[in-house]
Amino acid sequence: MDSLRSIEIFVQVVHHGSLSAAARKLGTSAASVSRQVSALEDSLGARLLNRTSRKLTLTEAGEAYFHHAEQILHHVDEATHSVTNLQRAPRGTLRVHSRILVGQLFIIPAIAEFLIAQPEIKIDLMLSNLSVDLVEQNIDVDIRIGKLSDSSLIAKRLTLSDRVVCASPAYLKRSPKIRQPQDLGAHNCLTYRLSKGNVQWRFMNGKGVTTDVPVNGSLQTDYGPALRTAALAGLGLALMPDWSVREDIERGTLVRLFPEFKASFLEFDNGVYAVYQRSRHMSAKVRLFVDHLTGLFDRS
Incomplete structure (x- = not known):
């Protein structure tokens, strides 16, 4: 039995509420889906689904297994995507916002060097001292000063600063x-x-x-x-x-x-940070740009 395939089929059955709907999603037959779920139950020694003529419901064991199964598929997807990103040539537009002073002294020179090394990437740079909403304004990387209070974002410290x-x-x-x-x-x-x-x-x-x-x-x-x-x-x-x-x-x-x-002024954490959205998939262009800035500040 292909364990990962069986887990995927089980999760699809739960999401779609029936064997036939899951089969259509997966491009296979309802009989095949039923056999895979039964084989999974046999291997676990536990019934995962209550089957009636009208609907499927999860057993107590099924609910516990479904929670972990979703996490397993998520982690496999993450691993696959991270490797794919490493192999794919980065391209497209990177939207960057920076505080004005650090932008003038460091980010603009860093961008010139970065674009020479990455000819398939374009950068849309905004300089202001305003707080920006990365999601609302579609910002990929924001260069900020001071500690991060928004837990929905990721902050990479580029340098300490007094x-x-x-x-x-x-x-x-x-x-x-x-x-x-x-x-x-x-x-x-x-x-x-x-x-x-x-x-x-x-x-x-x-x-x-x-x-x-x-x-x-x-x-x-x-x-x-x-x-x-x-x-x-x-x-x-x-x-x-x-x-x-x-x-x-x-x-x-x-x-x-x-x-x-x-x-x-207020806080003593005045470090310079590259801030980006906490998402399932960090794009190659964001990763490369943040790594480039980290190397620049390390050299500086």
Whole structure:
């Protein structure tokens, strides 16, 4: 007896409610379906179906077996599809959304390299700092910053990320001394627009103690590069992802403040994540693109 075939036939019988309907679905005869189900019952030593002239019903053993049988067929389908995807040349359009700053610095260069290596794939790229619904907007991969709260999605962390408070040497030279986070109230803090109301920067010392410091200044924006540009121009202090100002700090055009503290807006998980839908089949183009980004950030 072909066990997997018998399991498939049994599941089809249950789904369609009769031997004849399952036979039509499978392209075989009702007699053949009946023999397969009987052979399965004999091999198990248990009756799975109650047969009457009008309908079929599951026995208690049949209900338990049906649940596991569906799972077995699902896993076989998953395994087959994953191998098929590996062998099939990826093609088609990949819709990607990214936060603006990480998109400009990393994703756009990564896309150019990816498309050269994968000529059968096209990418439709959107850059914004808005939250997007992957299903509603048909997004394949979303590049986000911070931990994922939606359990229906899968998040692959591309890199760890801290935020740093920084300012230009010119601003620091002409402004009051800054020794601790509480001193920020006397300074022009360039802020990222998260929501309406007062803005706070959160600091955590080496012992895990957090302090929220209210800040304000002459510039507020939802466009990260504007904060970097304004900080470089000497306008004030900015709270930025470390990867976005690393070269500026190494060159000395920006100075990092409070290196003994972790800094953030709300949460301290500011990692960069590739987020995609949790589906039965992860397409080859999504897998290849996420793997490409992972390798890029590892090298960076």
